[in-house]
Amino acid sequence: MVTIRCIGVAKDIGRLGHCGSRRDVLKKERENYQYNYDNWSSDIKPGEQWAAYAARSRKETQDYIESYPDNGNGEYIYCLIFTEKPTLEQLQKMNEC
Numbered sequence: 001m002v003t004i005r006c007i008g009v010a011k012d013i014g015r016l017g018h019c020g021s022r023r024d025v026l027k028k029e030r031e032n033y034q035y036n037y038d039n040w041s042s043d044i045k046p047g048e049q050w051a052a053y054a055a056r057s058r059k060e061t062q063d064y065i066e067s068y069p070d071n072g073n074g075e076y077i078y079c080l081i082f083t084e085k086p087t088l089e090q091l092q093k094m095n096e097c
Contacts (some may be wrong), residue, residue, distance in 0.1 A: 012093045023061060025068065033077055040064050044093045050086055055096075 026033035029076045042057040044050075061080065070076045086094065 022081045023064070026077050026079055028075050028077075036076075038068075044086070046093050048094060051092065 007077040008026075023039060025036055025038040028034075040060070042053070042060045044053045048056075065078055068076065068078075
């Protein structure tokens, strides 16, 4: 199952319980948010276990958002795509040594 959530600040990451594979930054343009083509991702490393990947993915997300040039006035939101379980490709990487 894939879940998409948008958050406004890095402190919200701790409440998100799954791994994020792709993340996008959206900027407010008038009354709507538009993709500004800033994004980042975390890929599972060969041999990395799911729990370790989940923790690293959340940490990388928090670090990225905290370092993003955002003044905290709601001009940007961060769209995070989460998976509860590894994909087949991720399972294969977990089993690589």
